[in-house]
Amino acid sequence: xxxxxxxxxxxxxxxxxxxxxxxxxxxxxxxxxxxxxxxxxxxxxxxxxxxxxxxxxxxxxxxxxxxxxxxxxxxxxxxxxxxxxxxxxxxxxxxxxxxxxxxxxxxxxxxxxxxxxxxxxxxxxxxxxxxxxxxxxxxxxxxxxxxxxxxxxxxxxxxxxxxxxxxxxxxxxxxxxxxxxxxxxxxxxxxxxxxxxxxxxxxxxxxxxxxxxxxxxxxx
Amino acid sequence: xxxxxxxxxxxxxxxxxxxxxxxxxxxxxxxxxxxxxxxxxxxxxxxxxxxxxxxxxxxxxxxxxxxxxxxxxxxxxxxxxxxxxxxxxxxxxxxxxxxxxxxxxxxxxxxxxxxxxxxxxxxxxxxxxxxxxxxxxxxxxxxxxxxxxxxxxxxxxxxxxxxxxxxxxxxxxxxxxxxxxxxxxxxxxxxxxxxxxxxxxxxxxxxxxxxxxxxxxxxxxxxxxxxxxxxxxxxxxxxxxxxxxxxxxxxxxxxxxxxxxxxxxxxxxxxxxxxxxxxxxxxxxxxxxxx
Numbered sequence: 001x002x003x004x005x006x007x008x009x010x011x012x013x014x015x016x017x018x019x020x021x022x023x024x025x026x027x028x029x030x031x032x033x034x035x036x037x038x039x040x041x042x043x044x045x046x047x048x049x050x051x052x053x054x055x056x057x058x059x060x061x062x063x064x065x066x067x068x069x070x071x072x073x074x075x076x077x078x079x080x081x082x083x084x085x086x087x088x089x090x091x092x093x094x095x096x097x098x099x100x101x102x103x104x105x106x107x108x109x110x111x112x113x114x115x116x117x118x119x120x121x122x123x124x125x126x127x128x129x130x131x132x133x134x135x136x137x138x139x140x141x142x143x144x145x146x147x148x149x150x151x152x153x154x155x156x157x158x159x160x161x162x163x164x165x166x167x168x169x170x171x172x173x174x175x176x177x178x179x180x181x182x183x184x185x186x187x188x189x190x191x192x193x194x195x196x197x198x199x200x201x202x203x204x205x206x207x208x209x210x211x212x213x214x215x216x217x218x219x220x
Numbered sequence: 221x222x223x224x225x226x227x228x229x230x231x232x233x234x235x236x237x238x239x240x241x242x243x244x245x246x247x248x249x250x251x252x253x254x255x256x257x258x259x260x261x262x263x264x265x266x267x268x269x270x271x272x273x274x275x276x277x278x279x280x281x282x283x284x285x286x287x288x289x290x291x292x293x294x295x296x297x298x299x300x301x302x303x304x305x306x307x308x309x310x311x312x313x314x315x316x317x318x319x320x321x322x323x324x325x326x327x328x329x330x331x332x333x334x335x336x337x338x339x340x341x342x343x344x345x346x347x348x349x350x351x352x353x354x355x356x357x358x359x360x361x362x363x364x365x366x367x368x369x370x371x372x373x374x375x376x377x378x379x380x381x382x383x384x385x386x387x388x389x390x391x392x393x394x395x396x397x398x399x400x401x402x403x404x405x406x407x408x409x410x411x412x413x414x415x416x417x418x419x420x421x422x423x424x425x426x427x428x429x430x431x432x433x434x435x436x437x438x439x440x441x442x443x444x445x446x447x448x449x450x451x452x453x454x455x456x457x458x459x460x461x462x463x464x465x466x467x468x469x470x471x472x473x474x475x476x477x478x479x480x481x482x483x484x485x486x487x488x489x490x491x492x493x494x495x496x497x498x499x500x501x502x503x504x505x506x507x508x509x510x511x
Binding site for chain 1: 431
């Protein structure tokens, strides 16, 4: 589903990723871990094409990233649900509209949209906050809204960048359970986290990044 | 692309950013009102000059004592010209009769003249399309060469000034409309550009969530179109008010205003013109969207 072959990415004179090669199969749930600045976010950005690789090849689902035309980028992104590190919620929209945005972009009709948004909000336990605006939510709640938006369109791939960065251990465990449930329904999931507790005893693959190098792989 | 949603986003933006939008709408309304007034002036001058050919004629004053054959030759030569519509011979006696009718009560001024001093003449009516300073000049130069024609008169100065006025007003009108249209496009461009920059974070999120360029562009284009359309509606109200309060009422006291023609059906296009200008400004403002 996701293949990296000798992928490098540089910012000015700094190397964010160096000759990274790995594959994630369809339906897998994989973690990528490392310290801050190890390249986790860059790795995710390369998948949803917020950044382009300087070297190497990336393929995501049926798309070869380096051969992808600009007009196809939205189509690729519609197959991917992203939980951004900074959430990227729109402060002038309520929770419902923030989650619904992912479906409106895909042209889903309003009736179906309503059902799916409420279903997603139910999964992250935020149905009761549908009318609230992001500034009225805690960091953890905002994060869950971002997760609801990422899963609402039933994407084939879900990328989550530090999805438990702002939540307490109980909520964190709840979020991981949610991802496992979504993964059980067939979605491929890649979670970037520095929190080792998150993948401990999950039995899932963990990719280790250190200063832009893929230093190893383990089972969590 | 979910169009109803794009309309909702546009409506939301118009309401949230009401002051900047209101300012643009009023500027567009004022601009279109000026354009409408200019068009009205150009149109009226155009109509006046179009009516001119009906009244316009070239007078050929003939030498005295021409024989019947010479007169026939002159008339035939004049008739042969492509630009001539009608030729009418006016004898000196007819001319005197006409003069006396014109003078009416003051015809006694002619009493001391004794013999009729007026010459025989030919009135030449031109085809409508031929009534222009250049064509008339060419024709009169040709007619002057005809043997037996003494003098030619056609109100040269009047003809050239009315045509200069027409050409001048047309040119000024076109330049003015172009400048004002560009100005209004620029107003919409600036407004949409400002809104586009203000929403750059939001647009970035749209892109990352998989929005197409159409999805991103549509609300802004709708917003530009709505601004232009409302501006056009206001200018239509303005021009109608101007017509009813100024021209319509003043024509009772100042008859000159009665001669002004007001093509009301053309004014109905003002909102559409505004819509087009608004959309154009918005399209230019958004420019190329890159992922």
